[in-house]
Structure formats: C-alpha cells, structure tokens
Amino acid sequence: MATGFVKRIVKLLGLLLIVGGVACKSEKPSDKSLKVTEDELAADSVISQSIQSVKQIFYSLPSPLETALILKRSGAVYNEDLLNPVENVAHYNTSKSMALNLGIYSTDLSYASLFDQTQATINLMNASKKMADGLGILNAIDNSVIQRLEENINNRDVIMETISETFLNTNSILEEDDRVAIGSIILVGGWLEGLYLATSLVSDEKKMDNELVDRIADQKFSLETVLSLLKQNSENADVMEIYSDMQKLSEIFYDVQISASRVEVVPASNNGATILRSKNVITVNPDVFNKLKTKVKELRTKYTA
C-alpha cells in the first residue's frame, strides 16, 4: 500500500512539475544591459542608476481600438464591403486562423463602432466571440458583452469601453495561460487588418500627400514592433509562418522613406498634455504604395480565406 501511495505521489509531483513549467512565464535573460551612452548617463542621474538587468521586454502594437481611432482621425470613411464577412467564421478551424481572424474581426468591429454602425458592431462581436471560444479563451467575450452592446447602441463611450474590455480580457487570459504566441498572432491579425482598411481606403493612388497615406507610412515603425513581437515567440511554427509574411511586407516598407527630426518636449499648459514636438518627412512613391497595397491585400486574403 505504501508503494502505491508513493507512486501516486510521484505522479502528482510529475503533474505539478508540468503545470508549474507551463505557468512559468518566459522572460528575457537577465544579462541584457541598458545601452546608454556616457553622455546620457551624465545628463540624467536617474539613468545613471539603471545599469542593471532588464527583466522583461514588451512589444506593444496598436490595439484594434487605437487603429480604428487613427483611421478615423486620418479622414478614413466607412466602407462595409471591406469588412471580413461574419459568415466566414465557419472556415476558421485551426488555432492560427482563429487567432488571426479574432484580431481581424476585433479591428473591424472597432472600425464599425467608431462610425456608429451598431448592427455591424454586434455581428462582428459575435464573430469575435466564436473565434475566442474556439481558441478556448472562455469568458473573454460572454453573452453579457453582446447584451451590453445591444442595450447601448447609441452610447459610443460604452461601446468603446466594452470593446476595450473584451480585448483586455482576451490578452490577459492568454498571458495568464502562457499562450503568448496566440496573443501575438491576434495582435498581428488586428494590425494587418488596420493596414488593409487604410490602404483600401486611399482612393487616389497618385495623390500621396494626405494624412491617411502618412499614417500608412507610419506603419513602418509598427512593423518593426510586429517583427520583434513575433520573434519573441519564434518557437511557435504558426508564428514563424506569419513572421515570414511580415518580412515580405518589410521589404516593401524599406522603400518608404521617413526622416525624423529630434524630439523637443513642450511642457503641458493648463492641465493639458505635454507635446512631443518633432517632424517627420515622409516620402512614398505611388509605385511603392501600390506594391504595398497589393501585398497587404494578398496577405489579408490568405488569412481570411
């Protein structure tokens, strides 16, 4: 009997070790020192105390809500034909396709909500819920979320807050379950959808001097973050396939020229926000833009097929 008990204990220990192993969050090795020049060290005593390890590095992409806000601010119009049809949910059966399309639907629903397209927002939230459920992210989007949207169809603040909350739930549950690779695929799906909507909404491809084109060019910065984020999860084969796609996008973005001036800090006045003053000179050749638009469409078609 004692032998049987010991065997059970050994099994229990094995199980605990597995669970414990899964629960351990991957973190950066602690030998990465800050790269700060001596001049900067002298200039800021706070920095001078910081020659120590960086425990963790986060790469943060614009969330679907942020993407939609930027699109609207840049003069984008609403075009329902650009959204990924909700009927497509039936096509997505793998973790990779569900994660990509959870990101895509999240951006679509944020975009629809900012243009007060309430029925589309509710339908897209339902589609997102199916993707989240399929990924086993239970309770990230529950029926009360859909109900809240339905009860507040004319209250954009509540709708935005609800979208933000569902995205936070999704991200935090995945982080807690140590499924950060899936989380990174969702974020990249959402980011690519923003780029797809933006490039599709540029009507005159010969006229490159408008704000929407500038924001598209700005994605050159975010693409660096996309690549770093995916690289952090390079042990995952799905992530690496997407990484390879993003590298192709990066080759096109290489020809988008952005020259940035030094940042000047303008302190806040009257409880307002501090201004970080600088200027970017953006050069996007129409041919490069068309190449980018074509590649983005190709990837988006591949991900939503």
Added chain:
Amino acid sequence: MKSFTTTILILGLLLLQPHSTQAQCKNFAKKICKLELAPYVHDGNYNAAILTEGEDAELFKTFYAGQEYRISICGSESLAKIEFLVMDVDRRVLYSNAKNNYATSWNFKVEATQQLIILVRVPSSGNSGSELASGCVAIMFGLKAE
C-alpha cells in the same frame, strides 16, 4: 510518510504560485490600474509583469501623430513606488516621473509618429538584510477619443 506528503504539497504550491500570481496581476491591472486611465479610454492591451525591487522592464510602442495618450503605471501595494521613464529611440529621456513627484500617469501627444521606449523600474528600498519586495507592475495606455 506524513512529512514526505507535506513536502510534496509545499513543493506543489510553490510550483503553482507563478500561475496564481499572474492571475492576481491580471485582476490588479483590470480592477485598479485601468481606473487611473479615466477619462481616457483604455486601448485594450495588457502589459503587466511581476517585478522585484531592483528589477526593471521596458516597453516599445509606436505613438501616432495627433492622438493624445495617457500612460499609467501602477504597482501593487507591496511595492513602495515605481519609477518610469519615457525615452526616444536614442534613449534620450523625455519624461521621468521621479522628477515629477513619482506621478503615476503622464498625458502627452506626439506631433509626429514615433517609437518610444517606456522603462519601468522598481527601485531598491535600500533595507539591507530585509526580504526584497515583489509585486505586479502594469503599464497601461489610454486614448483620448474625440
């Protein structure tokens, strides 16, 4: 046999602790930190880590022209104070909360889109011999909606 079982249970609890701590961190970020963003709308992203005194974390993010942001940093009660710096890509310090009475949030707007680095640090308490404090630190972003 009893002490063997106790050892196994303690070991098990220790192994499960990181998962439980992550769950606490998630609830802390959602229930406490998020409130500090109001009236800005939380962007929905989750960036939180368990840090111990003397440790730091960095976040890389692109901020878009014309959009007003609020950065809010918050740490669990076990951590006395949290330092945060906002730096440009050349690691030039643009804002330090240590020079602003350890403010937990900062509102700003960029005139041109750029990548910034947010460095968050839990300073050492300097109490030699005492156990190092550890807790959840969350970095959250709020968006000003027109």
